[in-house]
Amino acid sequence: MTSAPLVGLRAAALEIRPRRRDRETLLLLAAAVALLVGWISLSTTEAGRLAVGDPAPLLAYLAALGLCHLAFVVTGRRTDQVLLPVVGLLGGISLLFMNRLPQDLVQQQVGPLELTLGPLQLLWLLLSLAVLTVLAIVVRNDSWLRSYKYSWAVAGVLLLLLVFALGEEVNGARLSLRLGPLAGQPSELLKIILVVFLAGYLAEYRPLLAGMSLRLGVLRLPPLPYLLPMLAMWGVALAVVVVQRDLGAALLFFGVFLALLYLATQRASFVALGVALAVVGAVLLYLLQAHVRTRFQIWVDPFATAQGSGYQVVQALYAFGRGGILGTGLGAGLPAVSGGVPVPAVHTDFVFTGLAEELGTTGALAILGLYLVLAERGLRIAAGAADDFRALLAAGLTLVIVLQAAIISAGNLKLIPLTGVTLPFVSYGGSSLLASGICVGLLLALSDAGVEAPPPPGRPGPAERFRRRLAGGRERLGRAVA
Amino acid sequence: MDAFELLVWVLRLSFLGLLYLFLAYVVRTLWRDLRTSAAVADRALGRLMVIASPGGRPATGAALPLQAVNSLGRDINNTIPLDDAFASAFHARLTFRGRTWYLEDLASTNGTFLNGQPVAMPTPLGYGDEIQVGQVRFRLDRPA
Numbered sequence: 001m002t003s004a005p006l007v008g009l010r011a012a013a014l015e016i017r018p019r020r021r022d023r024e025t026l027l028l029l030a031a032a033v034a035l036l037v038g039w040i041s042l043s044t045t046e047a048g049r050l051a052v053g054d055p056a057p058l059l060a061y062l063a064a065l066g067l068c069h070l071a072f073v074v075t076g077r078r079t080d081q082v083l084l085p086v087v088g089l090l091g092g093i094s095l096l097f098m099n100r101l102p103q104d105l106v107q108q109q110v111g112p113l114e115l116t117l118g119p120l121q122l123l124w125l126l127l128s129l130a131v132l133t134v135l136a137i138v139v140r141n142d143s144w145l146r147s148y149k150y151s152w153a154v155a156g157v158l159l160l161l162l163v164f165a166l167g168e169e170v171n172g173a174r175l176s177l178r179l180g181p182l183a184g185q186p187s188e189l190l191k192i193i194l195v196v197f198l199a200g201y202l203a204e205y206r207p208l209l210a211g212m213s214l215r216l217g218v219l220r221l222p223p224l225p226y227l228l229p230m231l232a233m234w235g236v237a238l239a240v241v242v243v244q245r246d247l248g249a250a251l252l253f254f255g256v257f258l259a260l261l262y263l264a265t266q267r268a269s270f271v272a273l274g275v276a277l278a279v280v281g282a283v284l285l286y287l288l289q290a291h292v293r294t295r296f297q298i299w300v301d302p303f304a305t306a307q308g309s310g311y312q313v314v315q316a317l318y319a320f321g322r323g324g325i326l327g328t329g330l331g332a333g334l335p336a337v338s339g340g341v342p343v344p345a346v347h348t349d350f351v352f353t354g355l356a357e358e359l360g361t362t363g364a365l366a367i368l369g370l371y372l373v374l375a376e377r378g379l380r381i382a383a384g385a386a387d388d389f390r391a392l393l394a395a396g397l398t399l400v401i402v403l404q405a406a407i408i409s410a411g412n413l414k415l416i417p418l419t420g421v422t423l424p425f426v427s428y429g430g431s432s433l434l435a436s437g438i439c440v441g442l443l444l445a446l447s448d449a450g451v452e453a454p455p456p457p458g459r460p461g462p463a464e465r466f467r468r469r470l471a472g473g474r475e476r477l478g479r480a481v482a
Numbered sequence: 483m484d485a486f487e488l489l490v491w492v493l494r495l496s497f498l499g500l501l502y503l504f505l506a507y508v509v510r511t512l513w514r515d516l517r518t519s520a521a522v523a524d525r526a527l528g529r530l531m532v533i534a535s536p537g538g539r540p541a542t543g544a545a546l547p548l549q550a551v552n553s554l555g556r557d558i559n560n561t562i563p564l565d566d567a568f569a570s571a572f573h574a575r576l577t578f579r580g581r582t583w584y585l586e587d588l589a590s591t592n593g594t595f596l597n598g599q600p601v602a603m604p605t606p607l608g609y610g611d612e613i614q615v616g617q618v619r620f621r622l623d624r625p626a
Contacts, residue, residue: 023511030507034500041493050489082511089504329494359498366501373508380515386533386621388610453534453542453619 019076027085028069032062035092042100045331057122061095064126068133075137080447082377086370087440090425091125098428100331105347124430128437135441141452146389149200156193159186164243187249188435195396202264203388209265233257234277245291248421256399263395299417315343316350316412319357327360347428349420352409375402381447387454394446397439526625527578533619539565552576554615568592569616582606
């Protein structure tokens, strides 16, 4: 009676064959040693003598990383072995920095406990690692993403409308959504939904988009009906800026969209058109929206309003200067100025500035190098993917992380106008950490050589069927006329 | 400079150094991966990536280097032998002529499929197209 489930269980147990992951072990050990030395450096600076402080948070974090690694080994997954150590090191650096900052920057009541910045970030990092590991191990096929792309799109739009209607305004941007005790930034989740939808849509329509064209002078544009998604995307990005005042998310959405469109069709004319649309949108917004104008003016000359709207950017530039080549050392940056941190939002949007001050240009370059490694690994996973959908999905998930890191670090450095997004895996914030965890978890699942094969390209999609019917009709008409 | 300052200085720089040591390990791993995949595809005109292979031979996920003329089928004398009950002994031929790949069905029992469509005559195909022989599915890829 109980034998059938037991046999099933035993079969499942037999199927699970532990597999060593030597590279991951080595890289994780290297990351752990680096983080431990970083922790000692921080505690020593803060205590004024050789000290390790209270290493419990770091040890808990390293133990969690070890558990993730162990879970991959025991279940015998043949996933990528570089992503987890890189993400682990980024998260560890974040943990060091959040423990170094004044703890009262964030205070939150969790059950009976009053948690501050450091413990909260540890909690979110652990949750993010858990999500990453579970996704990487459990996801064995992609039909739940592939087949329901329009359902995902609808969910995304609903989420967006929900924020438009009920969002709370923080620092002039309407980003967060509060449901009872839980608060989150839905745009973090939205970017993943967007990638899933775009990957499904572009994989289905790729032959059409890449094959046909509409001549307009020297420009070869896609046929008009297939331009609509681009216009819709443009509209969504503009709406996000106008209603939500979230320049960063808009830039990220549109950038990822253009990159995926180019990957799917390999046609530069689409990108040219998209960039042109973006420029038109930017000019329109500059003329119509006061906050966009302010952002732009801060970028052009922050020192004109150094005590007003430009304060944050000016302070960030000074912080980069204080850091120099080798940095001031963890814990030795400029201490709090009149009760507050020198750079506002140094734990979220300006975390790159804070790290560049304490670790110097050298450390900042190392952090950017980690994101480059993420990009290389993610795009290689995309290049080796079994079909179009998986390739586009892997590329999209990678780009979401890397593009976001590029946007915010360039904004911190005043290379581009500042747009508030988080630095993935490093900034404080639950939504951002969880979303980044989901991205890397899915990437790991996609890199697995043992996942189910994608379904065969059987029935052509609705657009292809429509086109064939049209062609058939034209042929019949031609025959009738003849 | 007193002893404490020296200590902090050493700790600071060793943290930075260890970050770069980690990066160096990672880059070494990436470099080895690149070299391995380059060696596998050496001198091949293209690759057949095995997307699905219920029989297990060739293994799913394998990348088979292609010559100018390749034959697929159940017989052991094919350049790409398949262990699949639905494949004929000499099932299909994949050839590189001029600048294009062509797929040809060799009057097989169950047919050869290109992107889900049956192949009736030698049909040109490009990188990224999907070939099905019996239950085995391949994707034509450029040489890596």
